[in-house]
Amino acid sequence: MNESIIDLFAKIDMKKLSFATSVIVVVIILSLNIATAVATTSYQIESLGPLGYFSRARAISQNGLIVGECVLSPSGEHAVSWDGGTLADLGTLGGSKSRAFSVNSSGYVCGWAQNVTGQTKASLWHDNQVFELPGLGGSTSSAWGINSYGDIVGNAYINNSVYHASLWRDNSVFDLGTLGGQYSIAYSINDQGQIVGSADDLSGREWACLWTNTTKLDLGGLPGGTWSTARMINNAGQAILWADTTGGVDHAALWQDNCVYDLGTLGGQDSWAYGLNNLGSVVGWAELDAGNYHAFIYDGSHMADLGTLGGLFSSAYAINDAGVIVGTAQDSTGQWNAVCWVPVPEPSTLFLMAVMITLKNLKFSRKAGHSRLFVV
Numbered sequence: 001m002n003e004s005i006i007d008l009f010a011k012i013d014m015k016k017l018s019f020a021t022s023v024i025v026v027v028i029i030l031s032l033n034i035a036t037a038v039a040t041t042s043y044q045i046e047s048l049g050p051l052g053y054f055s056r057a058r059a060i061s062q063n064g065l066i067v068g069e070c071v072l073s074p075s076g077e078h079a080v081s082w083d084g085g086t087l088a089d090l091g092t093l094g095g096s097k098s099r100a101f102s103v104n105s106s107g108y109v110c111g112w113a114q115n116v117t118g119q120t121k122a123s124l125w126h127d128n129q130v131f132e133l134p135g136l137g138g139s140t141s142s143a144w145g146i147n148s149y150g151d152i153v154g155n156a157y158i159n160n161s162v163y164h165a166s167l168w169r170d171n172s173v174f175d176l177g178t179l180g181g182q183y184s185i186a187y188s189i190n191d192q193g194q195i196v197g198s199a200d201d202l203s204g205r206e207w208a209c210l211w212t213n214t215t216k217l218d219l220g221g222l223p224g225g226t227w228s229t230a231r232m233i234n235n236a237g238q239a240i241l242w243a244d245t246t247g248g249v250d251h252a253a254l255w256q257d258n259c260v261y262d263l264g265t266l267g268g269q270d271s272w273a274y275g276l277n278n279l280g281s282v283v284g285w286a287e288l289d290a291g292n293y294h295a296f297i298y299d300g301s302h303m304a305d306l307g308t309l310g311g312l313f314s315s316a317y318a319i320n321d322a323g324v325i326v327g328t329a330q331d332s333t334g335q336w337n338a339v340c341w342v343p344v345p346e347p348s349t350l351f352l353m354a355v356m357i358t359l360k361n362l363k364f365s366r367k368a369g370h371s372r373l374f375v376v
């Protein structure tokens with residue numbers, strides 16, 4: 001479609017038209033393009049480094065700060081950030097390992113870090129410092145999501161064996177409870193304070209759960225399924241789920257308007273969703289018919305394969321509203337590298353930009369009853 005429109009534009013003798021008529025012609029042609037073309041954004045994959053080490057990017061803020069983890073030494077992975085291409089080790093609470101799961105545009109990062117005794121504690125990083133978040137009585141906790149206001153959600157053990165979904169706000173921790181069973185976990189909180197994760201019901205089954213103020217809502221699952229969990233909620237109230245289907249196959253799913261929609265796969269059996277932006281774009285990984293899995297983006301109508309760095313596997317974990325996706329991918333040697341997928345402008349978009357720039361830089365002058373074109 002783009003090629004035929006460009007050909008049509010080229011066939012028009014602009015020198016025989018007034019400037020106003022020329023603008024009208026361009027607007028009509030571009031309107032036809034927009035009305036009939038089906039836009040499919042393409043992406044360019046880029047390695048974040050460092051090369052030769054296992055690394056994974058898990059989250060990206062609206063202003064482009066990326067966090068995740070990287071194996072920088074034999075002792076294990078550390079939470080790290082990538083800011084403008086610069087890798088920074090976020091450190092631990094004195095132990096050997098840490099992971100970062102979420103970041104907001106103010107630069108607050110949450111995850112977990114080990115202390116000197118090796119215990120895993122929910123942690124907050126900011127201004128080159130790491131802080132341990134309070135627990136619910138047990139020895140282990142983890143922070144999974146943070147919103148624009150600094151509210152944090154995750155899970156914390158209430159004793160030596162049971163953990164509950166947790167909310168950290170104003171230097172306090174709150175137990176979010178369950179759907180009647182023992183366990184629950186919270187993964188994401190939006191700017192309206194809605195929280196999603198999963199919670200056990202009275203029968204012990206795990207279901208995707210939405211916490212709003214003091215209420216808990218079972219989001220259900222896919223037809224024929226026996227469990228589900230919600231991984232993220234955006235500011236529009238949409239949530240992404242993992243859920244099993246008939247036969248025990250796991251699929252990525254989208255919850256909106258009190259309905260759960262199966263996002264399918266890339267030809268294989270399973271898919272998992274990890275990231276969701278405020279425009280409703282979903283990212284994760286999906287199995288191919290060959291049995292390996294690739295990162296995907298679902299734009300509301302279809303699932304697209306984001307590819308790898310030359311290896312067999314990749315997974316996407318987050319997408320911001322600018323459409324930049326982060327995750328991890330194998331290269332041709334099998335090494336896992338933190339990556340970002342950057343959207344590439346559509347040919348139709350480039351065409352529109354070129355036309356508008358050209359019109360802006362054109363001057364028409366009348367001579368001998370016809371228009372002559374001068375480029376300045």
